[in-house]
Amino acid sequence: xxxxxxxxGEEVAxxxxxxxxxxxxxxxxxxxxxxHWGCDTSNCGTCVVWMDDEPVKSCTVLAAMxxxxxxxxxEGLETEDGLDPVQEGFMQCHGLQCGFCTPGxxxxxxxxxDRNPDPGEQxxxxxxxxxxxxxxxxxxxxxxxxxxATHPNGVDQNQPEAEPADLEVPDPATxxxxxxxxxxx
Amino acid sequence: MTTLDARPVDKFDDNDQKPIGHGRxxxxxxxxxxxxxxxxxxxxxxxxxxxxxxxxxPVAHARIVSVDVTAAQAHPKVKAVITGADLAxxxxxxxxxxxxxxxxVLATDKVRFQGQEVAFVVAEDRYAARDALELIDVDxxxxxxxxxxxxxxxxxxxxxxxxxxxxxxxxxxxWETGDEAATEAVFAxxxxxxxxxxxxxRVHPAPMETCGCVADYERVDGKLTLWTTSQAPHAHRTVYAxxxxxxxxxxxxxxxxxxxxxxxxxxxxxxxxxxxxxxLVLGKPVKWMExxxxxxxxxxxxxxxxxxxxxAATKDGKILAIRxxxxxxxxxxxxxxxxxxxxxxxxxVFTGSYDLEAAYCKMTAVYTNKAPGGVAYACSFRIxxxxxxxxxxxxCLAYELEMDPAELRLKNFIRPEQFPYKSKTGWVYDSGxxxxxxxxxxxxxxxxxxxxxxxxxxxxxxxxxxGVAFFTEAVxxxxxxxxxxxxxxxxxxxxxxxxxxxxxxxxxxxKTQGQGHETTFAQIVAEEIGIPPADIEVVHGDTDNTPFGxxxxxxxxxxxxxxxxxxxxxxxxxxARIIASGMLEVSVADLEWTKGSFHVKGDPTSxxxxxxxxxxxxxxxxxxxxxxxxxxxxxxxxPENLTYPYGAYICVVDIDPGTAEVKVRRFIAVxxxxxxINPMIIEGQVHGGLTDGVGMAxxxxxxxxxEGNCLGGSLMDYLIPTALEVxxxxxGFTVTPSxxxxxxxxxxxxxxxxxxxxxxxxxxxxxxxxxGIRHADMPLTPSRVWDAMQGHPTPPV
Numbered sequence: 001x002x003x004x005x006x007x008x009g010e011e012v013a014x015x016x017x018x019x020x021x022x023x024x025x026x027x028x029x030x031x032x033x034x035x036h037w038g039c040d041t042s043n044c045g046t047c048v049v050w051m052d053d054e055p056v057k058s059c060t061v062l063a064a065m066x067x068x069x070x071x072x073x074x075e076g077l078e079t080e081d082g083l084d085p086v087q088e089g090f091m092q093c094h095g096l097q098c099g100f101c102t103p104g105x106x107x108x109x110x111x112x113x114d115r116n117p118d119p120g121e122q123x124x125x126x127x128x129x130x131x132x133x134x135x136x137x138x139x140x141x142x143x144x145x146x147x148x149a150t151h152p153n154g155v156d157q158n159q160p161e162a163e164p165a166d167l168e169v170p171d172p173a174t175x176x177x178x179x180x181x182x183x184x185x
Numbered sequence: 186m187t188t189l190d191a192r193p194v195d196k197f198d199d200n201d202q203k204p205i206g207h208g209r210x211x212x213x214x215x216x217x218x219x220x221x222x223x224x225x226x227x228x229x230x231x232x233x234x235x236x237x238x239x240x241x242x243p244v245a246h247a248r249i250v251s252v253d254v255t256a257a258q259a260h261p262k263v264k265a266v267i268t269g270a271d272l273a274x275x276x277x278x279x280x281x282x283x284x285x286x287x288x289x290v291l292a293t294d295k296v297r298f299q300g301q302e303v304a305f306v307v308a309e310d311r312y313a314a315r316d317a318l319e320l321i322d323v324d325x326x327x328x329x330x331x332x333x334x335x336x337x338x339x340x341x342x343x344x345x346x347x348x349x350x351x352x353x354x355x356x357x358x359x360w361e362t363g364d365e366a367a368t369e370a371v372f373a374x375x376x377x378x379x380x381x382x383x384x385x386x387r388v389h390p391a392p393m394e395t396c397g398c399v400a401d402y403e404r405v406d407g408k409l410t411l412w413t414t415s416q417a418p419h420a421h422r423t424v425y426a427x428x429x430x431x432x433x434x435x436x437x438x439x440x441x442x443x444x445x446x447x448x449x450x451x452x453x454x455x456x457x458x459x460x461x462x463x464x465l466v467l468g469k470p471v472k473w474m475e476x477x478x479x480x481x482x483x484x485x486x487x488x489x490x491x492x493x494x495x496x497a498a499t500k501d502g503k504i505l506a507i508r509x510x511x512x513x514x515x516x517x518x519x520x521x522x523x524x525x526x527x528x529x530x531x532x533x534v535f536t537g538s539y540d541l542e543a544a545y546c547k548m549t550a551v552y553t554n555k556a557p558g559g560v561a562y563a564c565s566f567r568i569x570x571x572x573x574x575x576x577x578x579x580x581c582l583a584y585e586l587e588m589d590p591a592e593l594r595l596k597n598f599i600r601p602e603q604f605p606y607k608s609k610t611g612w613v614y615d616s617g618x619x620x621x622x623x624x625x626x627x628x629x630x631x632x633x634x635x636x637x638x639x640x641x642x643x644x645x646x647x648x649x650x651x652g653v654a655f656f657t658e659a660v661x662x663x664x665x666x667x668x669x670x671x672x673x674x675x676x677x678x679x680x681x682x683x684x685x686x687x688x689x690x691x692x693x694x695x696k697t698q699g700q701g702h703e704t705t706f707a708q709i710v711a712e713e714i715g716i717p718p719a720d721i722e723v724v725h726g727d728t729d730n731t732p733f734g735x736x737x738x739x740x741x742x743x744x745x746x747x748x749x750x751x752x753x754x755x756x757x758x759x760x761a762r763i764i765a766s767g768m769l770e771v772s773v774a775d776l777e778w779t780k781g782s783f784h785v786k787g788d789p790t791s792x793x794x795x796x797x798x799x800x801x802x803x804x805x806x807x808x809x810x811x812x813x814x815x816x817x818x819x820x821x822x823x824p825e826n827l828t829y830p831y832g833a834y835i836c837v838v839d840i841d842p843g844t845a846e847v848k849v850r851r852f853i854a855v856x857x858x859x860x861x862i863n864p865m866i867i868e869g870q871v872h873g874g875l876t877d878g879v880g881m882a883x884x885x886x887x888x889x890x891x892e893g894n895c896l897g898g899s900l901m902d903y904l905i906p907t908a909l910e911v912x913x914x915x916x917g918f919t920v921t922p923s924x925x926x927x928x929x930x931x932x933x934x935x936x937x938x939x940x941x942x943x944x945x946x947x948x949x950x951x952x953x954x955x956x957g958i959r960h961a962d963m964p965l966t967p968s969r970v971w972d973a974m975q976g977h978p979t980p981p982v
Contacts, residue, residue, distance in 0.1 A: 017312065024311075033228035034221015036444070038393045039477040043900035046393055046444075074221035087219040091211055094869045098699030099218030100225065100393040100444030125908040132900070134393050134445045135699045137872030138908040 003067045007032070008076030016063050022056075023047045025063035026073060034074035034103045038132075045131025048104035049073045055111045057130075074103035077110065085148040086110050088155045095144030097135030104131055109145045118149050206712030209865045212704045213718070214697075223442040226414050227474045229399045235264055237460050237473040238314035240304040240321050241483065242296035245332070245554040245893020246343065247325035249292060249303070256320035257306055262313035264467055266321065268304045269293035272462065279348075280428050280458055283451070283670055284528065286519035287348075288557060290455040296325070297345055297517035298556050299895050300482035302455040307463045307471055330554040330893035331355055334491060334514035337551035345517055345552045355552040357515050362533045362610045363508075363545035371506040371543040375497035381581045382979070384962045385570050387489040387514070387555070387887040389481055389903060390562040392698070394444020396484055397474035398457050400464040408435045409464070413457055415440040416450045416696055417736025420673055422728045424453055427671075429461065440726035446698030447877075447938075448561030451522040451738045452485050481903055482895045485522070485558030486887055489514040490570045494578035502588050504597045506543040506609075509535055509574055513550040513559075520557035522738070523566045524668040524675065530560055530567030531659050533610040537575035538619050538657040538831060539597040544609040554893045563874060563938035565658050566739050572656040576943035577960065580653075580950065584959045589636075590653045590947065591627055595620055598655075605924070612659055614829045615923050615931075617857070622919045623655060626833035626855040629917050635837060643955060648840035650952025654944035657831040660932035661744025665823045670735065674823070677741075678732025679749035681710060681757050682817040685803035687796025689716050691753075693725040694734020695746040700934055701866045702742065706750050708862050709928065713754035714761075715781020715795045732819055740830075740932030743862070744923075749822035751927040756818040761798045764816075767809040768793050768801055828923045828931035832856040834875075834944040840952045845971035847949055849879055849910070855917040856936055860929035864918075871937045872914050878941020880906045882949070886964045953978075 004013040007030060014029055026032045026049065037059060038046035047058040050072040077084040086109045089095065096102040105128055112119055112127040119127070124145045125138065133141060217223055254266040269291035272278040279287045292303050304321055308314035329343045336342055337355040346352045372378055398413035409431055415421045418438040426433035443450060456473045463471040475484070491512040497505045513529065515521065523530040529548050536544045560566055579597075583590040598619040599606045606614040627633075635651050642649045665674030680692040691710050693702065702725060707718040724730055734746060758778070765783035766773045769791055776783045784792035793801075802808070802816040837851040854871055861867055884904035887897040897903035922929025942963065949965050950958055953973055961969065961978040969980065 019312065027227075028230070028311075031230070032221070033225075034223075036225070036394070037227065038395070038444075039900045041477070041899045041901045044393060044477075078220060083219070090219050091215045094212070094865045096215065096218055096699075097701065097869055097873065098393065098443060098445045099214070099223045102218055103221045106219065121913070129907045129909045132393065132905050132907060134391065134447070134877075134905070135873045136869060137874075137876035137914060138911055139872055139913050140869060142908070142913070 001064060003064055005066045005068065006070040008072055018064055020063045022058040022061040022063045022066050026058060032073050032075050036100055036103065038100065043132065045104045046101050048107045048131065050107060050111065055108050074106060077106060082154060084110060085151050085154045086113065086145065088151065089144040089147035092155070093140050093143040093147050095136065095141045101131060101133045105133065105141055109148065112145070113149060117152065119145065206708040206710070206718055207862050210704060210708060210718060210863055212701050213707060214701065214703045225394055225442050225444055226397045226399065226412055229412050229441065231399065231401060231470040234399065234470040234472055235307050235309060235467065236311040236314045237305055237307050237463055237471050238311070238318050239302050239456055239459065239479070240318045241479065242292065242299060242301040242303050244296065244325055244327055245299045245330040246295070246297060246328040246345065248295050248328060250324040250326050252304060253322040254304065257317040260308070260313065260317045260320060262309040263306055263317045264309070265307040265463060266304065266317070267291070267462065277458070277462060280453065281671070282518055282520045282557070283522040284519045285525060288455070288518040288520060290458045294348060298554050299893055300479065300556060302459070305459045305463070307467060332553060332555065332889050332891060332893050334512050334551050334553055337553055345554060357519055357550035357552050358528050360529050360548045361546060364543060364609070365545045368506050368508050368543040368545035372495070372497045372508065375505050376500040377498045377582070377585060378495060379578065379581045379585050380493065380495045381578055381960050383492045383494055383574055383577050383960065385488040385490045385492065385573055386963055388487050388562055388881055388885045389887050389897065390447035390449040390485070390487060391481060391903065391905060392445030392447055392449050395475040395477060395480040396450060396454055396456065397472070398460050399470055399472045400460040401470035402464040402468065404468050408437065409461065410437045410439065411461065412439045412441055414443055414450045416446045416698060416738050418696060418726055418728050419694055419733045420670060420735050421453060423673060424671065425461065437729045440696045443696070443698040447563050448487065448738055449485050450698065451561070452520050452558065454484055477900060478898045481887070482898045483556050485520065485561040486516070486556055487558065487562035487564055488570060489559065492574050494574050496578045496582050498582055502586055502593050502596050504539050504541060504579070504582070506541055507536055507575060507578065508545045511546065511548040513548055514553050514555065515550050515559055516553055516555040516557040518557040521559040523560045524662055524670060526667055527566065531565065532567040532571045534568055534608065534612050534657065534659050535571035535574050536608045536610055537572065538599060538655050540599045540603065541609050555889060563877060563935035565660050565935045565939055566662065568658050569939045572939050573943050576654040576656065577946065580947045581959050591623065591632060594653065594655050595623055613826055614657065615826055615925060616921050617657065617829060617831055618919065618921050619655065619831060622831065622855050622857050623833040625917055625919060626835050626853050629855065629915060630835040630853040632835065646842070648842050648952045650838045650840070650948040650950070652836040652838070652944045652946065652948025652951055654834045654940055654947055656940035657829055658740065658932070658936060658939055659827040659829055660740035660935065661824055661828045662739050662741055663827055664825060673735060675735045676821050676823040677734030677746040677749050678819065678821045679746060679753045680732050680817070680819040681753045683716070683757060683799045685800050687716060687799040688720045690722045690724055691750060692731040693723060693746055693750070694732055695737040695742040696726045698737065700737070700742065700870065701863070705862045705866060706747070709747055709750045710754045713751050714758050740934040743930050744828045744926060744932050745822060745824050747930055748824065748927045749820055752822060753818050753820045756820060757816060760812070760816060760818070761795060763809050763812055764798050764802055765793050767807070768798070825925050828859065828926055830856065830858040830931040830933060830936050832936055832940050834940050836944040836948040838945070838948040838952055840949065840970060845967040845974060847883055847965060847970060849912050849945065851915065852912055853915045854937060855919065856933065857919045857921050858933035858936065859920065859922045859926065859931040861918065861920060862930060867933050868916055870933050871916050874935060874937025875914055875941045876906050876911050877938040879911050879945055881942045882945035882963050882965055883910065884964050884966060
């Protein structure tokens with residue numbers, strides 16, 4: 001069957017099998033491999049994309065169902081103006097390790113911030129609770145989204161690698177024990 | 186063993202030489218990941234590529250009567266259907282495991298676990314391949330399965346491994362360590378002996394990216410390229426050469442970006458071999474990617490140890506000895522990925538962080554009708570099980586003695602002046618100051634205040650628990666004199682090339698799965714050679730472009746490959762010094778090294794930078810006598826010992842007495858991994874491991890029913906913590922360098938996974954103290970906690 005949709009602002013038309021999942025259509029036919037496939041049961045959220053500004057799990061959406069709709073993937077987060085602050089936040093706050101869940105997490109985070117520009121920790125945790133990260137333990141993802149909330153214009157080019165000023169959880173041991181403390185003294 | 190004072194570090198403690206490399210630095214790999222431009226295995230799409238799907242056994246134990254593939258072969262999009270019988274004709278039906286056992290690539294005689302590989306289909310697309318699986322007709326003669334390891338050795342148990350000549354039972358191996366008689370003597374005289382049955386259930390690493398590969402055999406030049414989800418590409422290449430008969434130089438293994446590993450991507454799975462066979466047969470690239478269910482039911486599980494712990498102590502709390510008897514469930518094939526002389530991995534460190542008079546362990550391992558594996562999920566070669574055992578049994582002792590668990594631990598730690606400390610099971614702990622780390626964690630937690638709060642809440646009938654755990658790991662396998670996998674010594678190579686303009690490329694034998702090697706290894710080299718990390722490219726995961734080494738697992742990258750990176754940089758720096766002496770026309774002895782340049786002693790203005798030297802090394806001018814051009818080096822690092830990171834963890838839980846739901850309110854983790862390379866990345870490694878620990882303690886388990894059906898075959902059934910089940914982590918650190926590691930670093934990747942499960946369980950058991958509970962088995966789901974509150978702390982056998 002023929003399907004037509006808008007993906008990251010560009011109209012695409014393609015011949016597909018009716019049963020083709022949106023995640024496979026994006027990945028295998030459009031070669032947009034930033035959207036991942038991590039489970040078969042809609043639990044992991046590595047496949048989250050937007051359909052008409054709403055995050056959806058693209059493993060549970062038929063490509064045919066996206067016909068006539070606007071789809072946005074991780075590849076559509078960066079614009080001519082530069083990285084989305086969410087992308088910058090994930091880099092600044094170590095919100096990713098292996099990177100596999102990251103696109104889905106960022107798409108959900110952007111949707112949350114569009115709805116609520118200043119979410120608290122619990123709101124962020126609830127927003128990403130349909131998604132699984134095996135690497136980070138989530139705290140740095142929460143910080144990353146908070147970073148994006150407090151830097152709506154992105155990174156300050158003058159201090160690109162500075163410790164984020166609004167890190168809510170400073171390392172408690174930094175003051176308690178100086179570097180190289182321990183038994184070598 | 187070198188002492189702390191004699192450790193081979195030249196500039197390490199000099200503040201004026203403050204590292205240019207070490208410190209919080211944003212990751213070099215992130216720009217591609219946050220754009221969705223990571224290149225994972227399933228992202229690879231080659232012209233003409235075909236797709237492979239595997240037919241798996243629906244039953245745990247059955248004889249294969251017949252396999253009819255006629256209808257599948259007739260499918261218009263199918264290119265090939267291969268059965269075990271087809272592979273047997275080519276001598277490829279069986280492959281060696283990493284533990285010198287054999288495993289069926291495709292079943293020929295019997296299926297031995299649910300999910301075992303029976304046949305495969307290669308088709309034009311992934312959907313068609315799946316369709317064709319439905320067309321294969323297999324007739325099974327069902328056999329009685331052996332599911333509970335406790336019954337595996339009973340006389341009436343079916344013999345699972347009748348493929349092994351003369352095999353008449355399900356015995357896999359016996360193993361022991363320590364001194365049985367000496368331990369018995371100590372137990373006989375002890376004031377207090379506490380025994381406890383402790384089960385570490387079967388769990389699964391479940392990385393977000395499942396396992397898979399793309400095999401591409403080029404018939405003209407006879408070269409196989411395999412893109413694969415491998416944590417150990419060099420070791421895999423060698424195994425493929427040994428199994429397939431293809432010459433090793435005609436095999437190129439590439440591990441692209443990996444979506445997590447956690448030990449799941451160490452073994453060689455039948456699917457990889459199937460894809461290689463398919464590409465050899467068809468002359469086309471062939472992709473195989475598991476789905477999530479296949480990953481959970483068939484690939485490397487973890488744990489599955491049934492343990493009896495015993496601890497002997499004086500009445501005032503001096504621990505004298507620990508003894509344990511372990512029944513290990515290895516599944517249908519012994520697929521343990523551990524050094525071959527260590528069939529139980531490094532479980533021998535079950536003596537923990539304590540100074541004992543004696544210790545003894547006896548282990549029996551058995552085959553069952555379950556998936557193979559055993560060493561995975563950030564377990565540091567079974568140290569997870571060892572730490573869980575010792576930290577639970579110590580808490581059981583505290584319960585019986587009515588002592589505070591932190592106080593009991595502080596009383597029994599190996600003391601700083603005892604290092605290097607040889608344990609009663611023969612492990613030489615390199616360095617540590619356990620009490621300092623323990624006290625820091627208690628200070629961060631506000632331990633005394635927490636105990637006061639708990640007392641108040643108990644008086645009101647509220648359930649609050651405080652769990653303490655202290656762990657020591659042995660990581661960085663390992664010294665080649667006694668550690669190998671399939672005969673391959675566990676050393677790692679490293680190559681460093683400095684280009685004429687002073688930019689560098691460093692090539693590693695290890696492979697990141699998210700640990701950030703592209704950043705931290707650039708930092709290690711930068712620290713040693715003074716080239717900024719941004720100017721150092723890290724190449725890894727490609728056997729044609731990196732030196733040989735055994736890969737990333739068991740927290741070995743920093744202890745082994747990190748040492749190699751530091752030493753290869755020093756080797757290059759030594760050559761640079763000689764070239765600098767020619768450029769400055771002074772003797773080598775008159776040069777000093779400062780932050781990337783050599784200067785003449787007493788004259789800092791007379792200096793050449795490493796970049797100047799690099800250009801001279803490649804330039805047309807004269808070089809000192811005997812010095813060849815170029816500025817590069819390669820080494821192979823063989824560690825003299827393992828490194829022994831450790832940590833003190835405190836967990837605070839609240840339990841709803843009405844629903845038995847456990848809420849992890851706080852988690853304080855103080856880790857000591859020696860010299861810290863990138864604190865941001867270390868913190869991330871710890872956070873991830875703590876989440877694993879909460880998952881195992883509260884919800885993760887691969888369970889089976891009596892027929893051998895896997896009950897954890899999807900992420901709806903195998904529960905993994907989300908952001909709502911874990912707290913905001915509180916981390917701290919102390920720094921006690923390893924005396925034998927070139928930069929004093931120890932491993933950190935698995936510390937938190939190893940150390941956190943007992944902290945969570947100890948907290949829950951502590952909360953349930955009013956119910957007279959001393960132990961309860963993981964996973965402590967609401968129903969299990971509820972059962973415990975009703976007087977049934979462990980599930981029925």
